[in-house]
Amino acid sequence: MDWTKGWIPKSASAGADDLAQAVAAFNAAHGLLELFAGHCELRRTGATNGGEFHGPCPKCGGVDRFMAWPAKGRAWCRRCGTQGDTLHWAMILEGRDPGARGETARFLRERGHLPTKRTTMPHVRKIGPA
Numbered sequence: 001m002d003w004t005k006g007w008i009p010k011s012a013s014a015g016a017d018d019l020a021q022a023v024a025a026f027n028a029a030h031g032l033l034e035l036f037a038g039h040c041e042l043r044r045t046g047a048t049n050g051g052e053f054h055g056p057c058p059k060c061g062g063v064d065r066f067m068a069w070p071a072k073g074r075a076w077c078r079r080c081g082t083q084g085d086t087l088h089w090a091m092i093l094e095g096r097d098p099g100a101r102g103e104t105a106r107f108l109r110e111r112g113h114l115p116t117k118r119t120t121m122p123h124v125r126k127i128g129p130a
């Protein structure tokens with residue numbers, strides 16, 4: 001009997017709730033402005049939404065096409081259209097693709113925000129004498 005048939009490892013992937021929690025935890029732990037410090041210089045240009053900052057886009061450059069709202073934890077580029085929360089931009093700054101399947105979970109797992117994946121496939125066991 002093949003005991004692996006139909007067996008889905010419980011820890012194969014983090015649940016959606018775990019991921020949402022990890023995303024929230026990451027965003028709470030990382031300030032948007034601290035994230036961009038060293039990548040681009042942002043100037044405070046207004047008080048909209050708890051403070052608005054403008055500067056060059058970390059992805060496509062420019063002068064002031066990029067806008068960040070640290071209080072909301074979001075940033076947006078008017079030119080390349082890239083927008084997202086702190087986690088999204090953290091991944092972009094490291095050359096990761098937030099849109100790639102499983103990439104966000106991988107990124108969070110590497111930083112200890114998600115439990116380490118224990119098993120993705122059933123272990124291959126040798127049966128009988130080697």
Ligand SMILES: [Zn+2]
Pocket residue numbers: 057058059060061077078079080081082
């Ligand atoms: Zn841009």
